[in-house]
Structures are given as C-alpha cells and as structure tokens.
Amino acid sequence: MNRAIRKHGPIRALGAMSGTSLDGVDAAVVETDGHQIFGFGPSGYRAYSKTERADLHAALGHWHGPMVDKAAELVTIAHAEALSEFDEVDLIGFHGQTLAHEPRGRGTLQVGDGKGLAQALGVPVVWDFRSDDIAMGGEGAPLAPFFHFACAKWIGATQPLCFLNLGGVGNLTYVDPSFDAPERPGALLAFDTGPANAPVDDLMQARFGLQMDRDGAMAKGGTVETGALELFLAEAYFNRMPPKSLDRNDFVEMIKLVKELDDADAVATLTAMCAAGVAQGMEHCPKPPARVLVTGGGRHNPVLMEMLRVSLDCPVEPVEAVGLDGDMLEAQAFAYLAVRVARGLPTSCPGTTGVKALVGGGVVSMVPGRNQTIAKA
Numbered sequence: 001m002n003r004a005i006r007k008h009g010p011i012r013a014l015g016a017m018s019g020t021s022l023d024g025v026d027a028a029v030v031e032t033d034g035h036q037i038f039g040f041g042p043s044g045y046r047a048y049s050k051t052e053r054a055d056l057h058a059a060l061g062h063w064h065g066p067m068v069d070k071a072a073e074l075v076t077i078a079h080a081e082a083l084s085e086f087d088e089v090d091l092i093g094f095h096g097q098t099l100a101h102e103p104r105g106r107g108t109l110q111v112g113d114g115k116g117l118a119q120a121l122g123v124p125v126v127w128d129f130r131s132d133d134i135a136m137g138g139e140g141a142p143l144a145p146f147f148h149f150a151c152a153k154w155i156g157a158t159q160p161l162c163f164l165n166l167g168g169v170g171n172l173t174y175v176d177p178s179f180d181a182p183e184r185p186g187a188l189l190a191f192d193t194g195p196a197n198a199p200v201d202d203l204m205q206a207r208f209g210l211q212m213d214r215d216g217a218m219a220k221g222g223t224v225e226t227g228a229l230e231l232f233l234a235e236a237y238f239n240r241m242p243p244k245s246l247d248r249n250d251f252v253e254m255i256k257l258v259k260e261l262d263d264a265d266a267v268a269t270l271t272a273m274c275a276a277g278v279a280q281g282m283e284h285c286p287k288p289p290a291r292v293l294v295t296g297g298g299r300h301n302p303v304l305m306e307m308l309r310v311s312l313d314c315p316v317e318p319v320e321a322v323g324l325d326g327d328m329l330e331a332q333a334f335a336y337l338a339v340r341v342a343r344g345l346p347t348s349c350p351g352t353t354g355v356k357a358l359v360g361g362g363v364v365s366m367v368p369g370r371n372q373t374i375a376k377a
C-alpha cells in the first residue's frame with residue numbers, strides 16, 4: 001500500500017464503516033475523483049467477536065472513560081486487520097464507531113485512531129468526518145447523501161428517487177438527479193427515519209441471545225400491536241422537519257412499549273415501527289420519488305420489506321436491482337467522502353445535515369516521512 005497520490009483525476013480509495021448494529025467492519029474500494037464514480041473495487045468484512053460486540057455495546061452513550069478507551073482500541077485493531085487485506089490503495093476513509101451522538105448537546109463521538117491507522121497501514125487516512133458539520137450547526141449525520149447523489153448518476157437515474165439505509169438506525173436520502181451537483185439547493189434532502197434494526201437486534205439478544213431476527217422469521221408469526229405503534233409515532237421526532245438525526249439508543253424508552261408482548265408480537269411491532277418511521281419520513285420528500293432503493297442489512301428482512309411495500313406509494317427494491325452492493329454502500333460512501341475531503345470538496349450541505357453553509361469535514365492524517373501530494377484545501 002504505497003502509491004503516489006494525484007491531485008486530479010480518479011484515485012483508488014478504501015472506505016471502512018463500523019455501523020450502529022455493532023456487527024463488524026465493512027471495507028470497500030471506490031475509484032473516484034470526488035465527483036464521479038469511475039468504478040467499484042474489492043470489498044471485505046471483519047466481524048466483531050461476541051466479546052468485542054459486548055464491549056462496544058457497553059460503551060454506547062459514553063463520551064470518555066475506560067470503556068470508551070477499550071472500545072477505541074478494539075475498533076482500531078479490527079480496522080487494521082480488515083484494511084491490511086487490501087492492496088494498491090491511495091487513500092483511506094475511516095468512519096470509526098459511533099458511541100454517542102448528540103448534535104445539539106455534547107457533539108458526536110466516533111472512536112478509533114485514524115492517525116495510528118495511517119502509520120500502521122502506510123496510507124493517508126481521512127477520519128472524524130462528522131465533527132466539523134456539528135461545529136457549523138449541522139446534525140453531523142447522515143453523510144452518505146453526497147455519495148447517494150453520485151450513485152444516482154452512476155445508475156443513470158433521471159427521475160427523483162430515494163436511497164433508504166436500514167442499519168441499526170434508518171436514514172433516507174431523496175435525490176433529484178436533474179441537478180448537476182449534490183450541493184445545489186433542492187438536489188438532496190436527507191434525515192434519519194427512526195430506529196431500524198437496532199431495537200429488534202437488542203430484543204433478540206435479550207430474550208434469546210441471538211444477533212438478529214434472521215429473515216424476519218420471528219416477526220412473520222407475530223401480530224403488530226397498533227397501540228404501541230401509535231404511541232411510538234406520537235414521538236416528537238416524527239413531526240420535526242428534516243434534516244434531523246438520531247443516536248442509536250434514542251428510542252430505548254419507546255422500545256419498552258413492547259416489553260409486555262410475547263416474543264413474536266414484540267418483534268413484529270418493532271419491525272413495524274421501523275417501517276412506519278420510514279413511511280412518515282417519506283412525506284417530507286419534495287416530489288414523489290420514482291422508486292425507493294433499500295440498502296443496509298434490513299433489506300434482507302422480507303417482513304420489513306413487505307411492510308415498506310405496503311405503506312409506500314412507489315416500488316421498493318434492494319439496491320442490487322440497480323447493480324449496487326447493499327452490504328457495502330456505507331463503506332463505499334466513506335471511500336468517496338474521503339476523496340472529497342482530501343480535495344477540499346464539501347461533504348454536507350443544508351439539505352443533508354441542516355448545516356448553515358457547505359462543509360467539507362474530516363481530518364487528514366498523512367503517513368510520516370513520506371512525500372505525499374494530497375492536501376486538504
């Protein structure tokens with residue numbers, strides 16, 4: 001991993017994402033000049049062990065202290081292992097692991113040592129993508145929307161469409177591909193739709209020691225408790241205008257609404273909460289989208305996908321329908337964003353995070369002692 005970095009033209013960037021599901025590290029290569037996608041390269045996955053997942057879970061919601069230090073160390077090591085599998089990479093985009101997110105309070109915390117990774121891997125690393133956006137009054141999330149805009153161009157879309165990511169938390173990006181650049185007012189609208197898989201995962205873990213409701217098997221046999229669903233949708237978050245974002249555990253109290261229900265009904269109701277948050281959020285789209293392309297682990301859950309199809313007025317398909325990889329889209333997003341940061345291009349705008357002006361967040365850590373031409377403008 002030791003290549004000269006060019007200031008112009010496409011470069012080969014490797015992105016890494018450790019999402020709110022705490023399942024593992026996704027890593028994927030994108031060839032891009034920071035505007036256009038020229039191609040997608042190899043990808044990989046490094047799962048967290050049970051102990052690592054438990055350590056990350058324990059650190060959620062903490063801003064400092066021994067649990068956070070332990071989480072940061074394991075995240076750095078897991079990324080070093082995952083990323084060292086890749087060759088011929090010019091730049092790395094390292095998201096880190098979000099432990100806490102409070103855009104209007106204490107800020108946002110993604111742990112993991114980007115500087116240490118640059119040294120260990122011998123490749124410049126862009127990291128801490130969210131802090132500048134928050135410092136400028138933005139939500140700091142979601143950040144994938146600029147990449148979704150490039151994806152819309154890549155698939156040749158001509159009509160407005162939505163990308164829906166169903167990870168631990170859900171987030172939606174409305175893209176109008178008739179614009180020439182993502183930062184144009186009206187080109188993008190983005191926000192977190194609500195909790196997605198995290199509440200189901202937590203319940204499956206607590207009641208059965210399982211990581212997820214695989215293929216919606218449990219939800220399938222259950223009945224949605226409409227009273228709990230209505231109380232959930234009455235939460236102030238759903239009436240807030242976007243952009244807006246969530247922390248993984250923001251809805252923990254609401255999730256207790258299902259604690260009296262039997263297993264299948266509880267999981268069915270939590271699954272319906274995810275779909276209902278999306279349906280509510282779709283009402284904010286400036287124009288009806290031609291389709292919703294679903295990415296993230298939730299697209300593997302047929303019960304959730306069916307709930308979405310029933311409640312939305314347009315086709316709902318996994319991103320594979322347009323040749324994208326829904327298991328790697330977030331990792332690819334941070335590869336793409338790393339190139340934008342390194343080239344001084346914005347990574348968020350008022351429509352995506354509510355930030356007041358365009359922001360190109362992120363810290364660039366160079367490899368000591370090597371002559372690298374890349375520089376953040």
Ligand SMILES: Nc1ncnc2c1ncn2[C@@H]1O[C@H](COP(=O)(O)OP(=O)(O)OP(=O)(O)O)[C@@H](O)[C@H]1O
Binds near residue numbers: 021165197214216296
């Ligand atoms: N076959 C499946 N059936 C049901 N659910 C699934 C399946 N595969 C994955 N999932 C769900 O998707 C989750 C992982 O999704 P993903 O990797 O997109 O999340 P993440 O990237 O960690 O989260 P975020 O996007 O919020 O940061 C799992 O924890 C599980 O809940």
Ligand SMILES: CC(=O)N[C@H]1[C@@H]2OC[C@@H](O2)[C@@H](O)[C@@H]1O[C@H](C)C(=O)O
Binds near residue numbers: 019101143144165169
């Ligand atoms: C603070 C934080 O890490 N937010 C994540 C999380 O996971 C999904 C949703 O909440 C989204 O807002 C964001 O991740 C995606 C990758 C984003 O920034 O676009």
